[in-house]
């Protein structure tokens with residue numbers, strides 16, 4: 602089913618309707634998002650070490666799901682959290698805990714030096730720092746992580762939206778993760794229609810999250 606480009610508010614509406622009116626839980630949506638993204642990452646970059654950069658919100662939650670599915674695809678994968686994982690909440694926390702109990706490598710990178718060490722050894726960097734919940738200029742280590750990732754030779758893959766670009770307006774908030782590929786959920790976001798932004802998004806792929814046709818049809 603073809604969906605038109607969506608605003609931040611519209612994707613939130615879809616998530617909320619699926620969760621509140623249809624009983625498709627946030628965890629189900631995240632599992633579909635993350636497993637679909639993992640399969641695509643594996644297709645886009647079938648060999649090499651994968652580093653998944655994680656922030657604090659549900660975009661990070663996707664990262665923890667992606668890591669679990671990448672491991673099942675026999676990929677060498679590590680998670681790099683730039684926030685204190687104790688501060689995670691909701692579905693992101695749940696998927697962090699699953700990853701942790703599953704003994705996936707989760708590295709706490711609390712400073713620039715550690716971040717640079719961890720990112721320079723990766724062949725593929727997956728950006729799960731910020732998604733549609735990003736507001737304002739990148740703060741603290743978020744800005745450092747984006748800058749360091751952009752300086753590497755790795756294949757850079759953004760999940761949902763590259764960190765640092767506003768998904769509605771395309772405005773760059775300081776520096777944006779310069780993605781070779783973006784795996785976005787449900788449909789393109791408004792900024793993906795803006796020609797000046799194409800360089801930041803790279804090639805765009807759409808992955809469904811399992812919201813049913815009755816939920817999506819008003820956005821067709």
Ligand SMILES: NC(=O)C1=CN([C@@H]2O[C@H](COP(=O)(O)OP(=O)(O)OC[C@H]3O[C@@H](n4cnc5c(N)ncnc54)[C@H](O)[C@@H]3O)[C@@H](O)[C@H]2O)[C@@H](O)CC1
Nearest residue numbers: 616627630631658659660731732733734735736738740761
């Ligand atoms: N149930 C759902 O709503 C689903 C959400 N999904 C994912 O969730 C994402 C949206 O999740 P959230 O709304 O939690 O948002 P984000 O994951 O974008 O995170 C927002 C959080 O990051 C921090 N933050 C915001 N702007 C910042 C800045 N400029 N610098 C540093 N920190 C900043 C704040 O703590 C904020 O609470 C989507 O992009 C998608 O990847 C998918 O898993 C599909 C299902």
Ligand SMILES: [K+]
Nearest residue numbers: 728731760762
């Ligand atoms: K992202």
